[in-house]
Amino acid sequence: MEFGPDDQIDYDGPVTPYKQLAAILKARILRGDWLPNRPIPSEARLVQEYGLARTTVRRAIQVLVDEGILFVMPQRGTFVSPPSTPAQG
Amino acid sequence: MEFGPDDQIDYDGPVTPYKQLAAILKARILRGDWLPNRPIPSEARLVQEYGLARTTVRRAIQVLVDEGILFVMPQRGTFVSPPSTPAQG
């Protein structure tokens, strides 16, 4: 068994909370909880939902932004990136 | 009663303090004081608790890390390794 993205944060675990949240959000996206070009819950909402500080939530989001999974529209929200369309095959 | 890892360090004994501490920590882990994937007390805490220098504490921890009993997550803490599950007998 290994560390997987549950729905709860393990504060005392070896994996930092922001990495846990990043994994959780990624899993939820892949699961289809939020669709491409659709916003994920606001930072404030995620703070509530997972009981984390906003800085921690933002760090998790930044991870997924760096991975190209999310993109941010300032003052509008954070959205699920559309599937890569290389060459428009 | 036999010779075993007590809770106190014998500075005048034949066994070096860091080896004594390693034995103590190992005993406490096997006893279940700290569970798998859970952090053991911080280095600073162990320094206080056993009255040892930090270098000594770290040396003791390194022994158990080498034995696979502990693993360190930088900037996070030192954790008890999960039980090896070979073949899941």
Added chain:
DNA sequence: ATTAATTTGTTCGTATGTATC
């Protein structure tokens, strides 16, 4: 047009760990 609420952006301070010198 005003106002208020929402949402991301930014910064500061405090605390806790290990890492390093």
Added chain:
DNA sequence: TGATACATACGAACAAATTAA
């Protein structure tokens, strides 16, 4: 032994743009 660096987390506050009423 002591000091500093680095990574992480929480809390709070404020700015700026957007949106809704």
